[in-house]
Amino acid sequence: MRRTLIAGNWKMNGNLAANSSLLSELLAAPIDSENEVLVCVPSLYISQCASVLAKTSIGYGAQDVSAHQSGAYTGEVSSAMLADFSCQYVIVGHSERRAYHHESNDLVAQKALQALRSNICPIVCVGETLEQREAGKTNEVVITQLRAVMDVLDDGALARIVVAYEPVWAIGTGKTATPAMAQEVHAVLRLTLAERSVFASDKVRILYGGSMKPDNAKELLAMPDIDGGLIGGASLKSGDFLAIINAA
Template identity: 45%
Template sequence: MRHPVVMGNWKLNGSKEMVSNLLKGLDAELKGVEGVDVAVAPPAMYLDLAEQLIGKGESKIILGAQNVDVNASGAFTGDISPEMLKDFGASHIIIGHSERREYHSESDEFVAKKFAFLKEHGLTPVLCIGESEAQNEAGETVAVCARQIDAVINTQGVEALDGAIIAYEPIWAIGTGKAATADDAQRIHAAIRAHIAEKSEEVAKKVVIQYGGSVKPENAEAYFAQPDIDGALVGGAALNAESFAAIAKAAAKAKK
């Protein structure tokens, strides 16, 4: 049985006050919630503060991060290594997000290098995949997702997906208020799992595949009721403790 993971991607949002209030609020909202892993990915500037807050008390929140470099050290101004992330307690690292692919010209091959580097350092890659609106309208969704996953499989073998997380995020649904229907999301998740199963049914059966793209408390339950949707990568709704906790609770309830 796969264990759902609900992760908040805070993107370029935050302040010391916001991080403190949000994490304290989340801890309070998640008391007694079992059956779901809850993770947050604050901006790198706030990893230290988040680690301190999560480390206090009985917090079950998993600390993540939004990016990583492919170098361990050296003359790479502005970049962050896996060991630095580990030093601050971060374990779940988002890579391949469409915003990185678009604004920083990150290719499938470069994202696959990040994936390999994270695995090498014992961290959990959260591999984002997904299609643009034009690709969706052209019926290319499954082909685009397969290509992005194959960049990892073809260089590292399908077993590299063991212990990793895949986040299917249709680009046209990220931050737009639009969202795939639960049935449509399930169809794509099933196709992604089937694609992986062509290489290994065992890996496909175990790999966690999240849905991302305008996930809210109002639609979360419908997504999590689907057999191949194992949680969510949440954007805007993750910036509010009550909303984010409601999504996590919906995942825990659906997967009991």
């Protein structure tokens, strides 16, 4: 049994006061402890989360990490620094980073590896553009993205990652993959993991991301290979985020 994971991706939003209200509203609500809940916040606010969320049922994570251990990499944040603030997760390879920061599959793989070295679980994002979907290349694209990460991990490490399928055409557009469309890709991703390790494919949670909202969460989360969600805009409003958590 894989524990459902609902992870918020705040992207580059928030400030000390707004975060504090949002987190208090989430903490005040009853959350079913069968599911895991997490917020992925801008790195500067990790320390705020470390103090507000310590010893609560809500976890926190970062949105990116350096592929390097330490050194002359101005502006980067290392996995050891995230671990210093007891960060449990980090998103790697979000399509916004792949597009705007030209992150390659190999770089994303190195980031995932580096996170695991600091005992932080990487949430590895994969997903196709509209053009790739229309050209019938969805499976090829997501398999290539996932295999790049699989290639640098041993079976034990592979079983510790989380994968997020986020069709690029569904991010920030309000468009969502239908549950059947999402399930089809999730099943392909699980099969890809199973080709390397059945143990890992059973353990790894595959989240759906891309305009998951209160009104479509239940149907998406009911699919057999959808183990949770990576939630963008809706994670910034406590009511919407809680509705998604409660739909799980």
